[in-house]
Amino acid sequence: MDLHLTAEKASLEEQAAIDAALKKQESEGDGASPAVATDGHAASNGLPPRSKRHLLLPVLHAIQERMGWISPGALNYASLQLGLPPAEAHGVLSFYEMFSRKPQPRVVAHVCDDIACMTHGAGSLCAELERKLGHSGSPCLDGKAIWQRTSCLGLCERAPAALITAAGETPRERVIAPAQEESISSAVAEAVGGKLTEQIDVLDPKVSAPQAGQPQLRLLRRVGQADPASLEHYRRSGGYHALNKAFEWGPERVIREVIDSKLLGRGGAAFPAGKKWEAVHVQRDSNRPHYVVCNADESEPGTFKDRILMEGDPFAILEGMTIAAFAVGAKKGYIYIRGEYPFAAKQLEKAIRTACAQNLLGKNISGREFSFDIEIRRGAGAYICGEETALFNSIEGYRGEPRNKPPFPAQSGLFHQPTVVNNVETLVNVPEIILNGGAAYARIGTANSAGYRLFCVSGHVARPGIYEVSFGPTIRNVIEIAGGVGGTGRLQAVLLGGAAGSFVSPKELDTPLTFEGTRAIGATLGSGVVMLFDDSVDLKQILLRIAAFFRSETCGQCVPCRVGTTRQEELLQRLVQRKPLGSNEQESALLKEMAQAMRDASICGLGQTASGAILSAMDRWSLFS
């Protein structure tokens, strides 16, 4: 195929950014090599025989981080280097929130106005920013910066939150949480002056993981106790013992122990992890490469547990992935981490480099006949990419649109090869299982919910943060562990599982936070969100924000979700403004009908759950009568 490019040329700066990104990928990552054996058809144009489409996302990041936007010329040059039609590259570029197709100031302040931050003054913060800096999305400080509202940044324990990005030769990113108008304005001014420091972005375990240091902790035992950058600390606290044990056991026993542990996925879908591994393992003689993917695209509003694990204990994730790779026969792994987590990505990059240097990753790990590499891929602002098949498409350089299932990832996953995809927290449980055995792990917790679980407690609670429990405690217990209800002290509602979850009322607080317990009341654990709202909160506004979230995050591929999320938000707007079409009851019936079609006919979980939280609130409280 001949590429047809427009006349726009990339500037030298843009070319340098693209070339550097490709060089980096090809030296440490998986640039398609010209030496690939072909099926006898040699490339005749001197170019490598395969498309480098899977490098598109890192290349787009490189342009955005250098220039602050992606110009037609830069896209032309990138398309040429990757052997990709520019219309396709443009389709991908326009999919992600963090990429700009228009010239934009190099400094951007992303200010969260999502539901957890709403309980901590995001509304007044944004109002103040509008007074001082102008409207969201319009340039300020002589056109050198811009601020914009954004969905959940995953910093809910320190709400309200902001993320400053400054493009340039040395791109900088800084998280500000909790944020005030002054701290955002001064950081933006620093960034405009080229002096943005990043030192503030360190994990403070006392704030983010208030249990840190307590002796009973397993998943969180190193957070705040060991230096996350030190492999020595990790090893001294039991790190890599599990991998060695796995090597002694061999892949089959590892998988059996993980199956026996009854570990269910912690990302939200709660699928048995061992079954996924087994399904990939059995294909090891199939002559197809296998992959292990860590889903770190934690974007469910109210979820921040994976971020704290990545920032506080990155080697545990690498060890979990390496054990998974050994068990299923994978030689390559990817960690797909959301674009809004710059610090977590840096911690993991550092950890990977260290592990490679110590031969805990790479060729012949610890002198064995087992090789495994891990590459990090950063998302760029798309909630949908947390859906596993959308995540694969995103890594492959396609639009992050979910695929129809079946086939499932174990049969046809990343690059259409057998793939294990696990959430960060799931993988951190793996070393625990190997160290103590699957049966011992299965005895922890309840009969149908085995093991340890992290809960992201936020909103109106005395000590927001991430809390580890052995399955069993009720919603009330978890709120007590987090110091009780905050705000006015009078609880109105609890959101379980995030925007895709459901609301429960104070009458339901004695529900155990287990898979079976929440199912019994028609709710879900989801990604472990426990978000509290006191009686000062206007729940209607919270529902409206959730509806706006789904409207802006739907990928737009299938009709029920693309149009349904828009119709749902329009309907809620009418109810809130007391301008219903017909009566409130008619609107409510219409919403239920739309919800059923979205649940039944959407391709993926986004559309299937987009009405869940809203309907759960309308069922429990007569909000619109």
Place this chain on the structure above:
Amino acid sequence: MSEQLQAPSPLIPIPRAPAPEIPPGASRREIEVSIDGKQVKAPEGATILDASRKLGIETPTLCFLETLTPVNVCRGCVVELEGSRALVPACSRKVEAGMVIHTDSERVRLSRRVVLEFLASSVDVSTAPQLQAYLKRYGARAEKFGPRAATVAQPPKIDNELYVRDYAKCILCYKCVEACGVDAQNTFAIGVAGRGFHAHIATEFEIPLTDSACVYCGNCIGACPTGALVGKIEYDMRKAGTWDESRQARTETICPYCGVGCELTVHSQNGQIVKVSSPLDHSVTQGNLCIKGRFGWQFMQPNK
């Protein structure tokens, strides 16, 4: 451990491709499924849609075309499969032994109706007779979302002499992108861009077609189910109110240009050629033509 060594193959990602298909002509097992209470046999690899058609069941499809890879995005064809939590798309779900399928249950009818209402409330369906027939069949009421429901209304893009892109009529079925890409033309002039309700078909940075990779084969027009993509002549005649398919003759002939032998259907009205297409089921074209076959017929008729 030793098994690890045997895990071969270079870790070079392969391009996205559909799952391996049973080659044409290879022997296939017959699989028996139950559809609406009737047992039906279909060859392995067939879809629920194929099996339903065997029984004469009419399934609404918008994004499906026999000559393109199913993308299953319109969700008009969803059916109820016992044991499945959500409905499944008939156009792409392959039959498996023992499946029990309902194509006209209350759940199916509700989802199909709402999907059609979503489309008709956001898109101009005035030139989509098939879609209008579905709306009628399912009793869909597009006006139920009120007069202020968001739409994709926008002015048509007229940037060349041969065809018009009227995206106010686009239901985003992906067919034109597939026809422009790997399923037919391999030109890749257009792609899906943007996200969510604002997702749309576009060239890179929305440049005019004349600056893009477009080769004006018009295969996207051939695939478009709603009249969002039409020839300039048809567009102008519709605007002038003179387009009348009931008065049009269709003449089957062979393209005179090269030796490939593409079959043409020449649509004429009042003795003037107004459009050229090719039958989907023709073994040579599968509905596809090149710029000459589709648009290069002016020499056939006297100047007006």
